Amino acid sequence: GCGGSTGTSGGGSTASGSGSAGAAGAPTDDSKCADPAVFCVGLVTDTGKVDDKSFNQSAHEGAMAAAKDEGGFYKYIETQDAKDYAANISQFTNKKYDVIVTVGFLMADATTAAATANPDTKFIGVDQGYDATKVTAKNVTGLVFPEDQAGYGAGYLAGLMTKTNKLGQVLGLEIPPVQKYAKGFEAGAKAANPKVTVATVYHPAADNAFNDPVWGAGEAKKMLAQKADIIFGAGGNTGNGALQEIAKASGAGTDVFCIGVDTDQWDTVPAAQPCLITSAEKLISQGVTDTVKTAKAGDFEGLQTLGKAGLSPFHDFDSKIPADVKAKVADVVKQMEAGTLKTGVTL
Amino acid sequence: MGTWVAKNRTTLVVAAVVLVAAYVFYYAKNDIAPSMYGAAWGYAIPLVLAALVGVIGERSGVVNIGIEGQMLLAAFAGFFSAAATGSMAVGILAGIGTGLLAGGFLAWTTVRWRMDQIIAGVVLNIIATGLTSFYLVSGKTLPGVIPNIEVPLLSQIPLIGDTFFSGRSAIALVAIIAAVVVHVGLFHTRWGLRTRSVGEYPSAADTAGINVERLRLVNVTLAGSLAGLAGVYLSMDASSSFERGMTAGRGFLALAIMIMGAWRPLRAVAMALFFGFVNAVASQLQQTGGFDVPPQLTGTLPYVATLVVLALAAGRVRGPAAAGQPYVKKDQ
Amino acid sequence: MSETSTAAPPSPPAEPAPREPRDRGGLLAYLIGHQSGVVILVALVISLLVGAALIRYQGVNPWFAYETLVREALVTPGAFTRTLQKTAPLVLTGLAVVLPLRLGLFNIGGQGQFAMGAVMGAWVAYVAGGTGFLGALLGMLVGIVFGALVGLLVGVLKAYRGVHEVISTIMLNYIIAGITFWLVVGPLQGESSKTSGIPQTEPIPEAAQLGALGGVPIGFAIAVVLAVAGWWMLSRTTLGFRFNTVGANKSAAGYAGIPINRVVVLSMMLGAGLAGLGGALEAEGTLHRFEPAIVGTLGFDGITIALLARANPLATIPAAFLVGVLRTGAAGLQFNTGIAPEIVDLLLAIILLMVSIPVLGRWLFRSRAAKTSVATTSWGS
Amino acid sequence: MSDPTPTEGTPRPVGHDTSQEHLASVVTNEAILGLPPEQSGFGEGNVGEVLLDVQGLSKSFGAVHANRDISLSVRRGEIVALLGENGAGKSTLVNQIFGLITPDSGTVSVKGDTAPIKDPRDAIRRGIGMVHQHFQLVPVMTVAENMMLGHESTRGGGFLDVDSARTMVRELSARFGLAVDPDAVVEDLPVGTQQRVEILKALSRKVDLLILDEPTAVLTPQETDELLGVMRELADSGTSIVFITHKLREVLAVADRVYVLRQGAVVGEVATAATDARGLATMMVGREVVLSIDKATATPGAPVLEIEDLHVQDDRGLVAVNGFSLTVRAGEIVGVAGVEGNGQRELVEALAGMRKVVSGTMRLGDLDLTTADPHRTHHAGVGHIPEDREKHGIVSSYSIADNLVLNEYDQEPFARGGVRQFDAIRENAETLREEFDIRSSGVMQTAGSLSGGNKQKVVVAREMAFKPRLLMAAQPTRGVDVGSIEFIHRRIVEARDAGAAVLLVSAELDEVLSLADRIAVVHGGAVVAEMDGRDADRTEIGRLMAGDH
């Protein structure tokens, strides 16, 4: 290479692709990743960005935190085209990164292929379920989350809280993680309150299903008009649009409420705070951080790693939700964690 | 009056039938009908504004396929200006101003430089996509909301009142007013006569002493403000965030609406409403269940319905004859 | 991971100097071709300079950024092949816009036509995959056929029902997106995907996948052959004469005995068929199955390419290659400099703007500038 | 800007009548030639005052010198004609006066004001009105809308006052005796009426100088006479007129003076009183022009075209051809005479396969062509010179060579196995260019850049080259200069003599009279009379054309 600066210096870019972990003595570039003493973590996003307020962002934050804790180096690539997965992973393998995180179930094939070809590198596939009969590599693990449990918990809470017995869900694309949330939510709501009906809409388009807040808001508005009083927004920015719309509605926080998804959206979508009682959360950041650390320490425990999912804190609504409701929900969540309560969700 | 009725008989009959059907549904299914009308209009608002941009452009002889980009830029500028200054008003003005700028870009390149109009529109779209996703900053929020207004008296009318005149911000009202103003402007004022002549047969306008280039420049630029308003509506009113590609093809749909509306503002409103309503039906089918049609297929309903309607409606509509062609004077 | 140990020679990008398609005759043709070549070259240089300013503003050395972009797209082992792989569908979606544009029809349905060809092509190549290359061939044929069927619908609606092609292609993009998505969560969903619910078809067997011959992807070779064939057809054959005549003067075409409606339908079918083939090739050569994300923005990129190429089929090759280089190099650019890949969209917009500004030619050549118009679309009719 | 109804001059009690009167005898020029220009009664001491003065005007388009150092002047109340072959530079000249084209050098001064005329707006402000060679009307708008465009009458801040526009149209129309319906949509009107609208439009603003660029090309003889009357009347009231036409008869009938242009330069100026048609033609072309055709007597053979009880609709679905029957034999020219809009266009289009036949039959020899498309018709041996050459006859962006094979493009030797044979195409073009004297820089020049007469020659060459059994010529010399007319007429007669059946459709009565061996007069879409060409009587035909039978 010639004497040019990389993205680490200079700055000014909001979407800076690389950022060294701040700890003193941490590597500032990836030229020495092949050195066993130098720990490098790379991340490839799904066709999305690391600021998507959703799973890409959570994984990104988790991986960055892990690298920082371990005094390592971290960098990411945002995929623009689903056909670039392999090429983008190879950017990291060429530089002999130690751990590579790939985000999204569509990358499963590319990840396992890269794992087979690069036995010295550890791969973590977020949201990826592998077929144990086909994948034999030991240097890869799919980090999956029980979205149905998070959805179930949220649905249970909503079932107990609703006054109109009408709930709504504004969803992104009809794909497995979203479906699991949605079906879990419905099952949980019905378990808590058999009289409840749940109106469910998936975004019809394929390409911008997670990026259409205007559509999400419109659907939420319509559901509110049809007397739904708690609405679950689960579909990236599309769902966020629904949350924000409900936050603007009259009665937000007193008569109508919303429930977020994936992360604690109290933090990621502040505009939703007036109505946001909780979020059906999967702890992607924490899961990624933990799994990266596991990878540094040694082998993965299994082909799949199960992350945690549950409900976010109630924040300002802590005082407004009746104690018995909170207790019942906590109990249900605990039972699911213990495995004594099954959500019954299958795809 | 009598001739007006005679001239518009088909339209009037269709409008009457639609209106009656709408009221019947409204009273028969009062649990869902109002919300569906609301959803239809909510869906239609940005389409109406954007379709007006298309109508003004093409009536002046400039094809604008850059509406999508104009809206996206305006949504971006509006949202981030509001977030940065803490003032919704500044955001709205910035969005409209950006729409004007984008309109000015299209006008200048196509009218002054005689760049191919399709190319100029495509350029605008790619620039908008690139700029807004490249410079996007996440984590910003709007300082407030655009307040909803109730229009006195009008909001009391059943169906029409709760659909159009209550529970919406001023932007929705502006969309209606703009459609009426543009319609009256186009067909009943000097500006409209000149604009239409420039879009139909510019050399006739030129020889009649009309400054073709200037009229096109002004019209296309000013129409940009409506695209700006549509963008503002998307990121600051209908939702409260800016996302990459959040216009989601609405600029192109607006073009389709414009053509379906035969390049007439009020008909475009009707078509946008039709489109919005079928959308509401599609999602209602999904949500009430009972129908075992997969959501991917019900979601295509509005588009299928559009094609079917167009294929059945015999007779082709004809757009402004000079739309798409730069006006080149005899010796240039 | 590197499939090709011998790095493809870093041949410089082909000169994107499209000649005027029509037979304008000897010297005149040469001059016009030459002139637009110079204009395009100057336009590219200006675009790169503007891009450099943007990159500089990001705090990155523009020279290093461009070097990285080119290296990542052309020099890095396997990169050149990957760039060609990316170029192939772009050539085809570009042609899908070019052919109807010759008649003044604006096909913005590349997205849908591509997806239709991809899903059916992928499925057939999977089903017939046991037969090896024959399966791949079948997949391509089916891709063409299904793409062309979409085109047939658009063409018939246009010619016989007067439905504006811009409307119908936009609507069909949405409709096909819905249908293809439904297909891969329903009837055509792969068995292995059913348990996980992933919307995709079964993978195409290795034997029916399309690889590369000596670093040149088969799909790319096919695309280039078709671009040349398209150019030959338009400039040398009676069919091309029909296309051009309908585009130039519909009334005269009718007077000359050209069956306008049939030519309209045929052009849409050819264009859409090529987009469908692009889809099938992409499924067989790149992703080895269908999933909705396969389309990406390829259909819309086709519009950009057709316009860059000024509706000349031959010029779609360099135009698509340019886009291919930018898109391939973008990830490496982010990896090495931290510049977000969207910079590529900005660069493309600037290039298209510069290449199409007529005043540039006028500034350079004074009054002798060629009158360039891509094609007048029959927008209003 | 928006004068409602422009009042023009003073009312003239007798002007109208006198003009009509002398036009009735226009058939022979001599009556008019005796009219000295200064004799007319425009007074107020304006006689001789120069209104328009052009000095040293030059304009080039690339290598073409359209105007070279042109100087001329027009006095108040004078009618000056511009004559010249196609492409001589007449339109270029007047377009500069009207501000549509910027001169390379030279000055145009109107009423002594020498400031350059920037654009039409500027020209209009200085009192110039113009009727353009090509219609400048918005087809989808009504007559009233077209008439008020640019100087709209409005009320209450920009709202159109359509009623006052209608009134204006009616008033103007009554004043000049040019009937138009203010509420008719322009594209629905016959061309003659459209031209009337153009003229009224120019007159609707106060004009001192009126420029008329070939206004009579699309008018019937009656309409032409009406217009000439209006012109004379205007001139009498002090308006100056620049009049461009290819018809020497009209020049001699109405103009005071004539400027003759050749290849962009003024080659002569003459008072009409001092010249005649032959002299003007010679000045124009630079050689003797044969104004009348001498042709041998026809020797008609077997019937070639047999039309029986044909019914055809026009674009709006109204009956246009209504029970038309006619037979054309080999070796004869049958002329269809009639006022435009009596189904001639629809008849020809139906015969050419471009328009659906409602009922009736048409046969070419043994072939039934009733349902044939243009392709089959052409290959059955029908040559067709279409009425609207810009729309149907040529593809402007194509080379002359391609235009010369427009309907043979897929035939041997121009194509083999679907592949075009450029050598053969070029060879064909070179031959025809030579034979038909198509003036161009080469056969690869685009047809759009040719002058009107040469475009027409391209069409004529193409349609004659394949030796058709039946040649249909619709308005074959419209807008064509005398030299080219002579040439085209000669070729048509030659085709006849070679045994072709010729169907000539023309609104130009003189053309029909001089060419046709047999004349069929149409009215209301049907033949109302047939007669031998030799003993046809002009007045009689005129009467039949007007529906008087």
Ligand SMILES: Nc1ncnc2c1ncn2[C@@H]1O[C@H](COP(=O)(O)OP(=O)(O)OP(=O)(O)O)[C@@H](O)[C@H]1O
């Ligand atoms: N409810 C409706 N449904 C469908 N179309 C409508 C409706 N209301 C108005 N329109 C459309 O809007 C237009 C309004 O009529 P019109 O154009 O005649 O208005 P106008 O201002 O009276 O013009 P003019 O009298 O000059 O024709 C019509 O073209 C009609 O198609």
Ligand SMILES: Nc1ncnc2c1ncn2[C@@H]1O[C@H](COP(=O)(O)OP(=O)(O)OP(=O)(O)O)[C@@H](O)[C@H]1O
């Ligand atoms: N815009 C233009 N570009 C190039 N050449 C032109 C242009 N306009 C006119 N010419 C050329 O200039 C010459 C004069 O044209 P002009 O139209 O003035 O002729 P004209 O005397 O009016 O002929 P006609 O009797 O056919 O109307 C012709 O050779 C014509 O081809």
Ligand SMILES: [Mg+2]
């Ligand atoms: Mg290391």
Ligand SMILES: [Mg+2]
């Ligand atoms: Mg002329």
